[in-house]
Every structure is written in C-alpha cells, then in structure tokens.
Amino acid sequence: METTYLNCLALFGVGGAHPGGLNLTRRVLSKEKINGDSKILDVGCGTGQTSAYIAKQYGCHVTALDNNRIMLEKAGKRFQSMNLPVEIQHGSAENLPFQNDTFDFILSESVTAFTDVTKTVPEYNRVLKANGVLLAIEMVRNTDVSENQMQEILDFYGVKQLLDEQEWRTHFEKAGFNHIEMEEVELHPDIHKIEVSNDYSLSTHIDPSFYEVFEKHHHLSIVYKDVLGCGVFRCSI
Template sequence: MISESKRVDEMNYFELIAWLGIGSSHPGGFPATKQNLEVIAVQPEEYVLDAGCGSGLTACFLAKTVGCKILGVDINPHMIEKARLRAEKEGVTHLVEFRVADVNKLPFSDNHFDIIICESITVFLDKEKVYREFYRVLKPKGRIADLEMVILRDLPPQVRYQMEDCFGSSTNPLSFEEWMKVVAQAGFEEIEIINPQPLKNNSNVVFNELKKDWVLVKDLTTKIRRQPALLPRLQKNANFIKKNRSYYGFGLVYGLKPLPKKLGFKDWIRSRIMGRKL
C-alpha cells in the first residue's frame, strides 16, 4: 500500500492512480468501457477475469448488468481495498471477488476463464509475456478483450520523451497493426480491433473520473489539502494529452483462443517415435 507520507512528485503514474483510486484512467474513460461491453456481449454463465481491475468499476458494473461471476486482480493492494469497498457498497459481493495478483504470473490454472477484460495495462508491460499468460488461463474458445491506447502516426522523439515523463518509461503504445500482431504471436486467432477511434477533445479522463466517481470524491479534497502538488501533476499529464492527442487513438484488441488441434495419424506416429508430444 502507498504510504500517505509519500509525496506526489515521488509517485510514479501507477502509484498516483492507485493513491487516487481511479478505476477508469484508460483512453475513452468509462463510456468506452460500456461501449465495448455492449459489443463483446458477456453472458451470465461466463467466468470473467478483470485483469488490472483498479478500483473495481468495470467488474461491479458487469456484475450488476449481466449477473456473471467476475474475479478482479490488481498488483496494488490499495486498489484491491477500494474495489472490495465498492463491491460491498453496490451489493455485488456474491458475484465479484478481488485479489492482489501480478498479470505477468497469474495464480490460476490453465483453461480457467471464459473471457479476460483489461483496460490500458498492457501498454505499460511486456506485451508478449502478458498475452501468453492470458492465453494460458483462458479456456479454449475463450476471448481476450483489451482496451488499449494506440499511436496513429510515428511519435517524434520529443513527444515520446514527454509521454514517458508523464506516464513512465515503460509506456509503449503500438499501432493497430502492431497490437494485432503481438496478440497473434501469443496464439490467438480471429483478431480484430473493435471500436477504433482517435482521442477526443474531452480526453482528460483522469479529471473526468475524479469528478464523477463517488468512491473517489469523498477523500479528494483531503488529498489536495495534504498534497498541494497533486493538481499541478494532474494538469501536466492533461496538458500533454491535449497538446499531442492527434498522435493517439484507442480501440479494443479482441481475439479468440482456438480449440486444441487434433493430431493426425502421421503426427501421432511421429510423436511416438520422437518420444514427445506435438
């Protein structure tokens, strides 16, 4: 958990978002979440993993609107604490569970979930590693639905430097084609980009989410009073996006885990001779 004595200027972007408890800091905010959920059509009988669940906004919304079971994971205990509070307040603890876990090494067996939803976490991580882990824990015919930022044209060195200064050195958005390629390399099929769109003028999602999420509003005033540098830090990030939004867009990276391939007779004979499984 983040120490209350840690200064805002000492926090990296993940720590800042966790400290604020923001659950929809991804491009497009919660309206993009709802738009994508309509398209992917989660069913009541499906078991969902919300990877990088944040403060549980998406998971609790799914529980209330669809009635499916969801397991949300986040590496930050502060986020999990807020997510559990949200689930209690919204009366969905019978459907939603939250755990501290690292998406790079998920503590679940193979073929465990029907669908994985994540929102703007893979952009900061080793994409090939994370997608392979998502592939492992999905059931055959399971789906990955990952809302991510994309670059629409090459970033000038100065823009990339400013981006990393605002959001961290690991920040690495890809083009639509590159996102699809890295998902395919993990083994997914039927890959597409759903709801692709450029960043809009109202893309200040951090400020927007702070204003309208009841979980966040109650202690925001106290945080600002204790940390005068908070608003300038948020304004710096917002100004970067406003100035450079023409370089960026976002969309839902969507793919399907195929059924296991059946071995033909020749492949079976070869595997017996070689003493290994194909």
C-alpha cells in the first residue's frame, strides 16, 4: 500500500480527523433542523464516527459513503457494534451513486478538498433536494504561498487544489448554490496532531513508515499554521 496521508488515516482508523473533530460536527449539526424524517449523506465517512453520531442523536436515515474500502469495513463494524441501521455505500464524491434530489443534508468533513471540486460540488447539488443543505468543513488557504510551498502541501496531503475562501465560494456558486455562508474555525497547532484523537480502529499490520506520516503532518501543520485554515461552509439553493 502506498504511503500516503489518506492511507495512513485508513490504517489507523482515525475517527474525527478533520479540524475541530466531533465537537465541531455536533455544533454545526445542532444549528440545523434535523428530524427523524431527514435523509443525510455523510460523504467520505471514514470509520463512521460522524454517521454513528447522527443516527444515534437524530434517529434519521443516514448514508455513509467512502471510496476507501478499509474505512468502510471499519465503519461497518462500528455501526454493527452499536446496532445502528446506517446504510453503507462504496463510491466516489466525484460521481455519487445516487439519484437526483435524494438527500436533505450532505455533510463533507475535510473530504471535498481531496477531490476534483469542479466535479464534486455539482454532484452535491444534483443529489440534494430543492431545499437541501450542504455542510462542508474544509481546508482553506488563508494567505498566498510560493510555488514550492504549494507543491509541498499538495504532494503530502494528496489534495488537488488548495483554495482560499473566495475560490471555494466561486465553486459553490458555479454549481448552483445561491446562499453560501462561511464560518472560520479557529485552529491551534495541536488540533492538527491526530495523535490526540481517542477514536482509533487500528489495522492488524501497519508499516512503520506510516508513523512517519503522522509526524510529517504535525510538522507541516506548524510550519504552515498561518496558511492552512479551516472553514465551515453552509450552502443551499
């Protein structure tokens, strides 16, 4: 298996790896009108921490989608152990395997930035109902960087682009979202250090090189602390 940041998250089974973790997710969701009839898509669900929380807290229909089968297997075990009827779906955010107008809410937690945004964001719009809401917790570039710095960030995280707030807004608008709000999330260096997470689902055999990925991630989060920010985007049609 290739030694990448995303594969590292999968092997360690990190839950709530996005900035702010589950606490931020709870706060974001608490502002929405979610009830038992709501249909929610958790894009890039990982090990299913957020999907499990939503299903348990709101008792609504939750679909957990991920393109990584290791993550999905760990999510499935979580749902089974908690006796939660979460629907599991393997698929890509760039080509969602759902019909038009399916979901009331889509939640993306540090997922969209790892995809081709020009494909993914229109897909969100397509599968959302007319009054649906997209909640995206995503990496935001706060300042300009040199070409070499940009390449270092893109190469390590495997993201296809590093967008600032206005660039994110432009993509949402082009995809047909008319109402876009953004809340900046205040970050501290330790919030990037995945080791502080207490939600793990470890694979049996993990090559030592993946531990080095954790260290590199923490190093970059400090070096680029003024560059790499996080925003919560709320988009509706």
